[in-house]
Amino acid sequence: MEKVADIATLEFHHRQGGQFRWITITTLMLAIGTILHLVSPSVGGVTPNWTIATYCVAICLTKPSYKQALGIGLVAALVNVLTSKSGFPYGNLISEPIGALTCTFIVKNLAGIKIKGHSCLPVLTGFAATCMSGGAFVTILKFVMDLPNVVYFTAILPLVVIIGLLNAVVTPVMYFPALRLFVSRGILDSLEEQEVASDHSMYELHPEKEGLISLEHLTYIYNKQKEPVLDDVNLSIQKGDFLVITGESGSGKSSLCMAMTGAIPHYFGGVMKGMAYVNGKATTQTTISDLAGSVGAMLDDYDSQLVAMTVEEEIAFSLENQGVAPEKIETAITEALAKVSMSPYRTRLLSKLSGGQRQRLVIADVLATNPEILVFDEPTSALDPEGTQAFYELVHDLNVTYKHTIVVIEHNLESAIPYANRLVLIDHGHILCDGDVETTLRYMHEKNIYKTAVPPVFACQLDLEQSGCSFRQPWLSTQAAVTALQELHS
Numbered sequence: 001m002e003k004v005a006d007i008a009t010l011e012f013h014h015r016q017g018g019q020f021r022w023i024t025i026t027t028l029m030l031a032i033g034t035i036l037h038l039v040s041p042s043v044g045g046v047t048p049n050w051t052i053a054t055y056c057v058a059i060c061l062t063k064p065s066y067k068q069a070l071g072i073g074l075v076a077a078l079v080n081v082l083t084s085k086s087g088f089p090y091g092n093l094i095s096e097p098i099g100a101l102t103c104t105f106i107v108k109n110l111a112g113i114k115i116k117g118h119s120c121l122p123v124l125t126g127f128a129a130t131c132m133s134g135g136a137f138v139t140i141l142k143f144v145m146d147l148p149n150v151v152y153f154t155a156i157l158p159l160v161v162i163i164g165l166l167n168a169v170v171t172p173v174m175y176f177p178a179l180r181l182f183v184s185r186g187i188l189d190s191l192e193e194q195e196v197a198s199d200h201s202m203y204e205l206h207p208e209k210e211g212l213i214s215l216e217h218l219t220y221i222y223n224k225q226k227e228p229v230l231d232d233v234n235l236s237i238q239k240g241d242f243l244v245i246t247g248e249s250g251s252g253k254s255s256l257c258m259a260m261t262g263a264i265p266h267y268f269g270g271v272m273k274g275m276a277y278v279n280g281k282a283t284t285q286t287t288i289s290d291l292a293g294s295v296g297a298m299l300d301d302y303d304s305q306l307v308a309m310t311v312e313e314e315i316a317f318s319l320e321n322q323g324v325a326p327e328k329i330e331t332a333i334t335e336a337l338a339k340v341s342m343s344p345y346r347t348r349l350l351s352k353l354s355g356g357q358r359q360r361l362v363i364a365d366v367l368a369t370n371p372e373i374l375v376f377d378e379p380t381s382a383l384d385p386e387g388t389q390a391f392y393e394l395v396h397d398l399n400v401t402y403k404h405t406i407v408v409i410e411h412n413l414e415s416a417i418p419y420a421n422r423l424v425l426i427d428h429g430h431i432l433c434d435g436d437v438e439t440t441l442r443y444m445h446e447k448n449i450y451k452t453a454v455p456p457v458f459a460c461q462l463d464l465e466q467s468g469c470s471f472r473q474p475w476l477s478t479q480a481a482v483t484a485l486q487e488l489h490s
């Protein structure tokens, strides 16, 4: 593991999307392999193993994980079992996964070997995967069919090596045109772009600051953009915080939250400098789905997150997608609905819910996996004043009773600040002020930055202070102002 001397200089480059390309490309390549396997003539019983050659091409192109490679091997085995010309095709169920895993091992460990700038992976994988897979297959065949040793050692194993050599030729013959085709169609990144993509697995990354979330010197540039939308951001969020983030439209609030959920950089791609840590783990060393266990997010277009017919089906659907065990789903639905006071609506059709109830359901969806941190991006933009108040009372309850840490992006500060302990002002990707609510509101008013968002009741207090009045408590709500004026009067 390498230590990083200055986290501000550490870069992570990533292209947008692409996590399912291995499925598309493997399916196409295996289809080609199956056709070639069925139509190709054999010369003296010798023919390339097209299935292995094509999945080697797919693995070299998409660099899947070992788990994904195992899946590729099993699919190849099933295709082989169904189309086999051999007397005992079931050996493929073991030999093909061995071939796919061998190929993946080579792709992960020998990628640096190049001749005149050209990758040697297709040649190496074509030969080694065929020998390993073929060797396993004929060994199984020897025991099942009780073949004599002399036939096994002098005829069958040498034949496997010959087919390995043939595959060392046909694999690159298919690899390079396939690479050109997929790059030209935009399905794959070009080699130059692939070289830029980063891998942080070799770094020892630990947060310098304590906190559930720690953003350290975080700078981020969206894919295909030049200017950073977050610029050297430092922010740590402590357990139990109710943090409100505000700022002008386009100042980078949503991007900041996306960095907390791992969507930046994993989903949006682009270039990230510095680091975002969630529960002590660097987001570049974690997946979005792993982070979802710690951070649950409700986006501003939350209605589009709903897909099922009924309330309980909706939550079950989210949980099943996240791989939660079936026996835990019932309890998780009951607990999540109770937290948002939606238990009586458990079997109700989504089409029969009000706007506020639909929002509560999305929150229940997010809560079902019990993430410690809840992030809400402009949650009240579509709600009327009563709905907004009910929303913040609910979130306050989640914060106080259920101990969830809350992060809210909000323009409408009046409704959020009575419950918040921190207010962060962001402007052009910089954090200008991070303090308790009163400090940040005073900063916004005095520096005239996003002053229109300062609640009128607090602005009124500041105006009165300028004419010589002083008050013991900040006017963060109308009630606080009424109390202060009563004190003044008495």
Ligand SMILES: Nc1ncnc2c1ncn2[C@@H]1O[C@H](COP(=O)(O)OP(=O)(O)OP(=O)(O)O)[C@@H](O)[C@H]1O
Binding pocket: 222, 223, 225, 229, 247, 248, 249, 250, 251, 252, 253, 254, 255, 256, 268
């Ligand atoms: N996917 C994207 N690709 C490129 N640029 C983007 C992308 N998403 C946002 N941006 C740009 O990044 C900047 C910050 O956007 P962001 O959504 O983070 O701001 P915001 O403060 O949340 O704005 P709003 O209050 O309007 O939602 C904007 O200039 C926006 O145009």
